[in-house]
Amino acid sequence: MIQEALFFSAVLFIIGVIGVLTRRNAIIIFMCVELMLNAVNLSFVALSRLYGIAGQVFVIFVMTVAAAEAAVGLAIIISIFRHHENVDLRNINLMRG
Amino acid sequence: MGLFYTFHFYLFGVIAIISAVAFVTRRSPVAAALWLVNTMFCLAALYVMMDAQFIGAIQVLVYAGAIMVVFLFVVMLLNLGHASDVTDIVGGKTKLAAGLVGLLLLAEVFVLWKDDGAPAPVPAQQELEPGVIDQVAAPLFREYLLAFEITSVLLLAAIVGAVVLAKRRVT
The missing domain is CATH 1.20.120.1200 (NADH-ubiquinone/plastoquinone oxidoreductase chain 6, subunit NuoJ)
Incomplete structure (x- = not known):
């Protein structure tokens, strides 16, 4: 089952990458990043069956970091919305140079 | 199975x-x-x-x-x-590029899937004991205790950052 789980994990990660590349709505891009983190977690859990419990411990850390990232990222999205009245990434080009 | x-x-x-x-x-x-x-x-x-x-x-x-x-x-x-009325899906070239990236990654997956080379030496599957939480908790609070504590600092920083970023400017 480990091979299949790694395959599912890779496909989910690819879907997340394509979502990040093809969408312009900042919230949807954020959710695509969450999907990629979930795909990696699936790999960790699958491999923890072979290599010991440390993989599951690391999944807990990944979830914590994902929660922190969601809180800060959504706060940034709220302040961007206050400024532009939408969350389209085309408007966010202040750092383009 | x-x-x-x-x-x-x-x-x-x-x-x-x-x-x-x-x-x-x-x-x-x-x-x-x-x-x-x-x-x-x-x-x-x-x-x-x-x-x-x-x-x-x-x-x-x-x-x-x-x-x-x-x-x-x-x-x-x-x-x-x-x-929204205007679609937020990028058009033309970027979509093509995203599709190519996806195809490349999928091809990589299938190459690894079909790879019949010598399999990596796999350690013996560890026998899992009936307890569910203590298996995760024991290493979390022993080997990874430092990382666990640092995570709490990260969460504190995230809370403060989220509040500061999302609050309205008081003038």
Whole structure:
């Protein structure tokens, strides 16, 4: 089952990458990043069956970091919305140079 | 592994992938978020089937429960729930580039899948004991105690950062 789980994990990660590349709505891009983190977690859990419990411990850390990232990222999205009245990434080009 | 186990493993995996595809293609953020919740539930089922019951429970509570609720809360707060008139899907060249990246990654997966080289030496599968949480908790509070404590600092920084970023300027 480990091979299949790694395959599912890779496909989910690819879907997340394509979502990040093809969408312009900042919230949807954020959710695509969450999907990629979930795909990696699936790999960790699958491999923890072979290599010991440390993989599951690391999944807990990944979830914590994902929660922190969601809180800060959504706060940034709220302040961007206050400024532009939408969350389209085309408007966010202040750092383009 | 029995046929029952294998069937359900594939079933949850395929549902997860179909939900993920639906999630990426929905235009309304609310519909996309709900499809993503479906994917996360299927992943929780896969975790439970791979003897990671605690991770499965945490997946439902933290990811499908807390994080996605925060996302939906922001979508509702900013009134973004309806699909915008202009599509937010990038057109033409960028879409082609994204498709090529996806094809490249998929090709990589299939090459690894079909690779008949000598398999990596696999350590003997560890016999899991009946306790579920103490297996995860023991290394978490012994070997990884420092990382655990640093995580709490990270969470504190995230809380302060979120409050500072989202609060209105008081003039």
